[in-house]
Structures are given as structure tokens and as C-alpha cells.
Amino acid sequence: MKSLTLLAISAVAAKASAEPIRPNHDSAKANANHIFNAIHSAGRQWGSSLNHNGFGFMPVTLSAGTLLYHGGYSKDPPKGLEWLAFEVEHAENFVRVVRHPPIPPKTPDYGEQPPPSPPQKPLGQLETDDGPARDPEGRVRGYLQTYQTTHDVQLLYVDGSGAAKSPIGTLDSQDYVLFPNSSWEWYNIQGEMKRATAMCDMITKWGWAGIMRMEIGYEVIWCDFKSDFLHHESSVRGFIPEDRLKDEDFINTYLWTRAVAERYDGLGGDRVKVDFSSMVSGFFFPINISNTDPERPDLIRLKAATLEHRLDIGAYLRKDFAEPRRFNVNWQGVVDMIVTRFSKRLAAMASTNVSTDVFIGELERAVLSYYEAPSLPDDVTLTADDGKNKTAEAIDRCSTHYLKFTQLSRQNWTLQDDLIHTALSAVMQHICNDLFLMRSLLLQAAPDTSSNAYFINKNVNNDEMDKAVNQSRAIVRNLMDELAWTTWKKPQLCAENEVLMTPMWPFGNSEDYYNPGCVPFNEITEDRRSYWKPHEKRPRDF
Numbered sequence: 364m365k366s367l368t369l370l371a372i373s374a375v376a377a378k379a380s381a382e383p384i385r386p387n388h389d390s391a392k393a394n395a396n397h398i399f400n401a402i403h404s405a406g407r408q409w410g411s412s413l414n415h416n417g418f419g420f421m422p423v424t425l426s427a428g429t430l431l432y433h434g435g436y437s438k439d440p441p442k443g444l445e446w447l448a449f450e451v452e453h454a455e456n457f458v459r460v461v462r463h464p465p466i467p468p469k470t471p472d473y474g475e476q477p478p479p480s481p482p483q484k485p486l487g488q489l490e491t492d493d494g495p496a497r498d499p500e501g502r503v504r505g506y507l508q509t510y511q512t513t514h515d516v517q518l519l520y521v522d523g524s525g526a527a528k529s530p531i532g533t534l535d536s537q538d539y540v541l542f543p544n545s546s547w548e549w550y551n552i553q554g555e556m557k558r559a560t561a562m563c564d565m566i567t568k569w570g571w572a573g574i575m576r577m578e579i580g581y582e583v584i585w586c587d588f589k590s591d592f593l594h595h596e597s598s599v600r601g602f603i604p605e606d607r608l609k610d611e612d613f614i615n616t617y618l619w620t621r622a623v624a625e626r627y628d629g630l631g632g633d634r635v636k637v638d639f640s641s642m643v644s645g646f647f648f649p650i651n652i653s654n655t656d657p658e659r660p661d662l663i664r665l666k667a668a669t670l671e672h673r674l675d676i677g678a679y680l681r682k683d684f685a686e687p688r689r690f691n692v693n694w695q696g697v698v699d700m701i702v703t704r705f706s707k708r709l710a711a712m713a714s715t716n717v718s719t720d721v722f723i724g725e726l727e728r729a730v731l732s733y734y735e736a737p738s739l740p741d742d743v744t745l746t747a748d749d750g751k752n753k754t755a756e757a758i759d760r761c762s763t764h765y766l767k768f769t770q771l772s773r774q775n776w777t778l779q780d781d782l783i784h785t786a787l788s789a790v791m792q793h794i795c796n797d798l799f800l801m802r803s804l805l806l807q808a809a810p811d812t813s814s815n816a817y818f819i820n821k822n823v824n825n826d827e828m829d830k831a832v833n834q835s836r837a838i839v840r841n842l843m844d845e846l847a848w849t850t851w852k853k854p855q856l857c858a859e860n861e862v863l864m865t866p867m868w869p870f871g872n873s874e875d876y877y878n879p880g881c882v883p884f885n886e887i888t889e890d891r892r893s894y895w896k897p898h899e900k901r902p903r904d905f
């Protein structure tokens with residue numbers, strides 16, 4: 364069955380274009396920032412909400428013992444395919460929000476909402492053959508069903524906001540890449556059911572259990588509730604919504620939103636592990652992704668690629684995902700190390716609230732970590748360093764630093780590991796080149812430094828220096844625009860020129876223990892130590 368599908372698809376691709384397109388390093392380089400951000404946002408509600416048009420597919424392992432929730436009309440598990448939520452509040456919404464006419468229709472029609480009203484996801488709404496059970500007054504009771512995985516199971520993760528039933532691009536990877544010939548509508552329940560069924564037909568052939576997607580909360584489309592891999596832990600009878608004394612609709616909505624917002628930085632609880640080594644992304648392929656909507660030119664679309672190209676990606680994915688899992692490198696860990704090193708630093712450098720001195724300090728400390736100081740006559744050096752291009756050497760050190768971690772498993776790398784490495788290297792080279800470019804601008808602006816000087820002369824206070832700092836700030840801002848890290852869209856507790864302070868030995872005053880808060884850079888000095896020496900007035904020992 365699988366090989367038939369593959370044959371059909373590759374036959375189409377072969378007819379349309381002689382050579383199917385393949386993932387390649389040029390595309391990985393051209394889309395480096397997108398790939399970096401997709402890895403950073405995988406399984407995280409924040410970045411996946413902002414970059415909601417997903418371009419990627421990743422196999423993920425859902426851990427044995429993970430609890431999942433389902434809002435249903437019955438205490439019994441659904442039959443066949445149904446939706447599960449990662450958060451209680453997400454599923455509870457489907458236990459409570461049940462408003463039906465008192466007289467049950469013979470065949471319930473759930474597709475009545477016309478576009479553009481948003482579709483209701485069929486969590487708990489499609490399982491019943493005869494419609495939900497009602498009391499004599501026609502009122503429906505819901506049940507919160509809890510399930511637990513009995514083994515580690517494989518899921519297909521469709522990244523971005525893949526469960527957002529919207530025409531602005533969130534469904535492109537499903538409806539235009541996995542199933543480019545699909546004729547279902549984006550806006551109704553029937554379309555969603557057909558989409559889910561088609562994906563389940565595809566992945567159950569590989570022995571996988573379901574599909575993971577995100578809307579307001581992560582969900583699993585579980586393909587078969589008869590599976591031994593899912594244990595029905597409990598069903599708790601819900602209250603009848605009409606029995607409430609007061610309409611509490613907004614309470615449900617904010618509770619749901621707040622619960623899900625706790626997953627901005629990740630699903631947590633070791634519930635999901637992503638196999639980045641098997642990631643298949645539209646960003647790896649030479650395709651056109653420009654949006655044609657003049658109102659949203661910023662939104663990239665997989666739909667913009669040609670049908671032949673989309674078929675090629677789908678065929679590549681079906682072939683690759685039938686292979687065993689790899690998990691060679693946790694690329695998200697590498698990306699996190701890079702983001703946490705540079706996100707706040709670049710934000711501070713871009714801010715006009717940060718003085719020229721601090722700007723130079725931020726820049727200099729970032730670059731000089733990688734720059735070997737000139738040797739003095741009495742230095743013990745193993746080799747003479749005359750003639751070496753120290754800047755080139757430092758840029759190389761800077762841009763390979765965080766990727767060294769990944770090298771241990773290099774002999775086992777997949778093509779995807781290699782492509783991700785190419786993308787992350789390109790991002791690091793961009794950052795490091797810009798840092799050293801700014802350094803050379805500032806060095807040039809300091810007139811009394813000789814050509815081999817390596818400190819920027821902060822005592823120079825003139826127009827040239829002012830201009831060089833302004834120019835450098837523009838470089839930082841441009842860099843940030845291009846990198847487009849979602850961390851910079853997140854409101855921060857502290858300003859760019861402050862640090863959130865706790866007593867971290869040897870530093871910290873009493874207020875940092877009793878009232879931890881934001882402390883301006885210039886108040887975080889060597890003498891900020893009162894918390895650790897409450898009874899003594901002694902000179903610093905350390």
C-alpha cells in the first residue's frame with residue numbers, strides 16, 4: 364500500500380519535472396534564520412504562535428506515562444480517531460462548552476457554521492453515532508476523560524500553529540504539501556475530519572500513533588483509541604453548564620489561555636522529545652515561499668511553491684520517515700545556548716538607553732573572548748603569531764564555538780543534521796561577522812590607537828566616535844531584524860539596561876533576597892555583597 368502511494372507520487376513528480384527537487388545546502392543557507400527559529404520554537408507555544416505558518420515536519424516521541432485529556436459526551440472512550448489535549452484546561456473547554464438544541468437531530472450536523480466563522484475542533488464532538496446523551500430537558504453532560512500512554516510512542520509533529528483552522532497559511536504544510544490534491548475546506552469540521560483521517564492513514568503505516576499539532580495548546584490526533592499504547596485512566600462526570608448560577612464564559616477562556624501560556628517556553632514534564640535528525644522542512648528545498656497576499660507580504664507560505672515542488676517534498680518525507688529514528692543531536696539545545704548568549708546582549712546594544720561606554724563594553728567582551736591578545740616579548744608562547752590574521756581566526760572561533768558540541772556524533776549524521784548544521788553555522792557567521800565589523804568601525808574611530816591595538820579607546824569623545832557608535836547600533840538593529848528571534852517580541856521583566864537580581868554568592872544585597880527585582884547595570888558592582896555578610900563590616904575577602 365505504501366509503495367503504491369510512493370509510486371503514484373513519484374510518477375507525478377517525474378512527469379512534471381525531470382529531476383525531483385532535493386534538500387540542499389544552498390537552501391539551508393538561504394533560509395538559515397527561518398531554520399534556526401523553527402528549531403528554537405519546536406514544541407514551544409510562544410514562538411510557534413508568532414511563526415504560525417509551519418514549514419516543518421518532525422517525528423517526536425511521546426514518553427510512556429504521559430497524561431492526555433479528552434472532553435467527551437460519554438464516560439466511554441471514543442472509537443477510532445479522536446483529539447487529545449496536553450493540558451486539562453484545553454480539554455475541559457470541550458466538556459463545558461456544549462450548547463445544543465433540546466431536540467436532538469436524527470443525524471447531528473456539526474458543519475453548520477458558514478465561513479468565515481471559526482470551525483469548532485471536534486474534540487468530543489464526533490465520537491457519537493447518535494449524538495450526545497441528554498437528560499429529559501435536553502441538556503448534555505460532558506466528561507473529562509484522562510488517558511495515559513503505556514509506552515513511548517511515535518507522533519508526527521506538524522510545526523507552527525498546525526491546528527489553527529485558518530486560511531492564512533497555518534494549514535499549508537498539511538493541505539498543500541502532505542496532501543496537495545486535497546479538496547477539503549479549511550473552515551469546517553468535515554474538512555478537519557478528512558485531514559485527520561488522511562494523516563492517520565499515512566502515519567499508522569509507519570507504526571506511529573498520532574499527529575501532534577498546536578492551537579491554543581498542543582494536541583494529539585490519536586489515530587486509534589483501541590490501541591494498547593493508550594490506557595483509559597478515568598472519566599470524571601462534568602457539571603451541566605446550564606446549572607451554573609451565572610454565565611462564566613470568560614473565566615473558562617482566560618483559564619484555558621493562562622494554562623497554555625505556561626507552555627510558552629516548552630511543553631515541559633519531559634513529555635515530548637523531538638527527532639531533529641529526521642526533520643523535513645520546506646526551508647531545506649529550493650522553493651518559492653513568497654506570499655501573494657498584498658495585505659500580508661510578511662507571511663511566508665508553502666502554498667506559494669509549485670505543485671511539483673510540493674509533491675517532491677511530500678514524497679521525500681514519506682520515504683525518509685519510514686526510516687528508523689535517529690536523535691543524533693538535540694539541535695534545540697544548541698540553538699538555546701546561542702539565543703541565551705546573544706539575545707539580551709544584542710537588545711542592550713540596540714537600545715539608546717545604553718551608554719556608549721556600556722555599548723563598547725558589551726561589544727568588546729563579546730569579541731575579545733575569541734581574540735587572542737598580542738604577545739609580549741617575555742610571554743611564553745608556543746608558536747610565533749606574527750603573520751596570523753587574528754581577526755579571521757577570532758571570527759572562526761566565535762562562529763564555531765557553540766557548534767562544537769554537536770561534532771561528537773558527526774559520523775552518524777543524517778543529511779538533515781548536516782543541513783541544520785549549515786543553517787546554524789550561517790547564523791553564527793552572520794552574528795560574529797557583524798560583531799567584528801562593529802569592532803573595526805569603533806577602532807577606526809578612535810584616532811590615537813595604533814593599527815595593532817585591540818582595545819577600543821573609550822576616552823575618545825568626538826563626533827567620529829559618536830558616528831561609529833550610531834552606525835554600529837544600526838548594524839545591531841539590522842542584525843536583529845534579520846535574525847527575528849521571537850525572544851525579542853516577548854515583554855521583558857527588566858529593561859535592556861537592567862538585570863533581574865537574586866543573591867548569587869558572592870554578590871547580592873539584602874534587598875535582592877527579600878525583594879528580588881530589576882537592578883540597573885551600574886548598581887551591580889563588586890561591592891554589592893551585604894546579604895552574605897550580615898554581622899560583619901570587613902573588607903572584602905574574596
Ligand SMILES: *[C@@H]1O[C@H](CO)[C@@H](O)[C@H](O)[C@H]1NC(C)=O
Pocket residue numbers: 371372375543544
Ligand atoms: C494531483 O493533482 C494533479 C493535477 O491536479 C494531478 O496531475 C496528479 O495526478 C494528482 N496527484 C496525486 C498524488 O493524486
Ligand SMILES: *[C@@H]1O[C@H](CO)[C@@H](O)[C@H](O)[C@H]1NC(C)=O
Pocket residue numbers: 651652653654655667
Ligand atoms: C515567487 O512567487 C511570487 C508570487 O507568486 C512571484 O512574484 C515571484 O516572481 C516568484 N519568484 C520566483 C523566483 O519564482
Ligand SMILES: *[C@@H]1O[C@H](CO)[C@@H](O)[C@H](O)[C@H]1NC(C)=O
Pocket residue numbers: 714715716858859
Ligand atoms: C529608556 O528608559 C526609559 C526609562 O527607564 C523608558 O521609559 C524608555 O522606554 C526606554 N527607551 C528605550 C528605547 O528603551
Ligand SMILES: *[C@@H]1O[C@H](CO)[C@@H](O)[C@H](O)[C@H]1NC(C)=O
Pocket residue numbers: 752753754755758
Ligand atoms: C583578516 O580577516 C578579516 C576577516 O576575514 C578581513 O576583513 C581582513 O581584511 C583580514 N586582514 C588581513 C590583513 O588580511
Ligand SMILES: *[C@@H]1O[C@H](CO)[C@@H](O)[C@H](O)[C@H]1NC(C)=O
Pocket residue numbers: 771772773775
Ligand atoms: C552512532 O550510532 C551507533 C548506532 O546507533 C551508536 O552505537 C553510536 O554510539 C553512535 N556514535 C556516536 C558517536 O554517537
Ligand SMILES: *[C@@H]1O[C@H](CO)[C@@H](O)[C@H](O)[C@H]1NC(C)=O
Pocket residue numbers: 826827829830833
Ligand atoms: C547619533 O545618534 C544620536 C541619537 O540618535 C544623535 O542625537 C546624534 O546626533 C548622532 N550623532 C552623530 C554624529 O551622527
